[in-house]
Amino acid sequence: MMNRRELLTTTAAFGLLAAGRAFGAAAPYDLVIKGGYVIDPASGVNAVRDVAVAGGKIAAVAATIEAGGAQTVNAAGKYVIPGMIDIHSHAGDTQGGPAMNLEDGITGYVDAGSRGADKIDDVIAVVKSGPQLGRILINIARTGLLPGGELQDINNADVALARDTIAKHRDVIAGIKARLSKNVAGNNDVEALRRAKEAAAPSGVPVMIHIGQSLSPLSQVMALMKKGDIVTHLFAPPPEAIVDDAGKILPSVIEAQQRGVWFDMGHGRGGHFRWDTTEKILAAGFLPDTLSTDWTPQGRVAQFVDLPTVMSKLMYLGMSLEQVVACVTCNAARVFEAFREKGSLKVGSPADISLLELRGGGFDFLDNYNEKRTGKQKLFPAGTVLAGKWIPRPA
Ligand SMILES: [Zn+2]
Known part of the structure; x- marks a missing residue:
């Protein structure tokens, strides 16, 4: 026998x-x-x-x-x-960015709006030459990210141009990004989102919006979000946070989540992640669907914005290891079609695997406001x- x-x-x-x-x-x-x-x-x-x-x-x-x-x-x-997927990254905006991400265990990523129609070829070249699967969200502003705010001039949001660019590069463009903070869009936040939705309509791709500190009320923004669209920077502090001063999640946010809008972290470096707002949101029982870095080479060093560190910060705030793993594997894989086969170790799945080590000790974690918290455990990449x-x- x-x-x-x-x-x-x-x-x-x-x-x-x-x-x-x-x-x-x-x-x-x-x-x-x-x-x-x-x-x-x-x-x-x-x-x-x-x-x-x-x-x-x-x-x-x-x-x-x-x-x-x-x-x-x-x-x-x-x-x-399962191999980790980072759905809000700017790895495609840096030569060698995808390879640096692979070192951290990232086997799939989405470059979220680094470039618009004018310079989309640059990011396409980086994504296509990277070792792992990458996809691109085209910025609704043809200029891509601008330090002074790419949507201050709403004419940058050229619907026809964005549509044509998506149609031409549908193999790598998986959606549209619109940044709606006051410092990016001024008074144009709702109009920019309306144009992003219009540009997305023919191809049916989702729209990812960057929230927090917008001029328009968040409820007005949420009303335009459909099933499959993505809200990033869900932990952004006020004004226009997803949680009110009394610690209640806005009804428009709950309704959006119920109709299938995804809520993503997007750690980033400025104005997106503050300990107290995050604690309020988690205390209200509202959990992120996905954790992501908003990765840049600078952020990887400045606030240790690699995905295992981001996961560790949420574990410090009370999420379980299983929950943070789900956020960066099966959940992340469901958001964009290109990753749907991934995010699992089921027999027959693509063999993308991340190894992590959970070390104990004292670890300093920073939010976007450089407030330090000390955690007792931290995840480290350990091979891919x-x-x-x-x-x-x-x-
Ligand atoms: Zn970003």
Whole structure:
């Protein structure tokens, strides 16, 4: 009789044979991640498991997997989660940005509005040459991000031009971004969003809006948001935060969430994340759908805005490890169509895997206002599998 280990191995091997692999191959797997603690919210796995990879796909997840001649990675003491997806990043605006993100365990990202129609080719070139899957939100302002605010002149929001650019680059453009803060859009916030929605209509792509400190009431903005659209900077402090002074989430925000609008963090560096507002929102029971960095090379250093650190900050505020993992894996994968196959370690899924280490000690965490809090634990990237290939964490 076969013992459990042999049975599992045999079953997995048969699975691969059925998928058309040649008989007599030395090992049925290319890579086995051994002994890590797997958290895969999409399939409900929350236990020590081995994970086997073959042909760029997840081939098996089981208590023990015989590696045979496959490459093995010892993940004992580490967490093994689906490859992390950062849906609000500016990695596409920096040469080498995607590769830097891969070092942090990011196997998919969305460049959220760095560029508009005028210079979209620059960001497309970076995204297409990066190692992992990236998608682009085109800024509704043709200029892209401007330090003085790209929507101060509403003529920058050229609907026809944005539409044409999306149609031309639909393979990489996954949506539209509109920044609605007073310092970006002045009085034009609602009109800018209206134009973004108009530009999105023919292709049906979602619109991501950047909220917080807008001139128009947030309820007016929320009224234009449809199922599948995304609100980023959900923890932004007042004016026009999603929570009122009494700690109640605005009814227009609850209604938007109920009709399927996503709420994303977008950590960023200025005006988007303050401890007290975030605590109020979480205390009201309103949880983010996704955690994201609003990544830039400067932010990665200045406030340690890498995704594992962002996750650690929310754990400090009381979210569980399973919750923050869901935010950056299965939840993030659902927001944009290009990532829907990802975000899970189910057999047959693309073999994108992030390893994380949860270290104990004293860790200083900053909000966007440089107020320091000290947490007792912090997540660190500990290696990545991208499309079945092991990429060790650089020393
Ligand atoms: Zn951003």
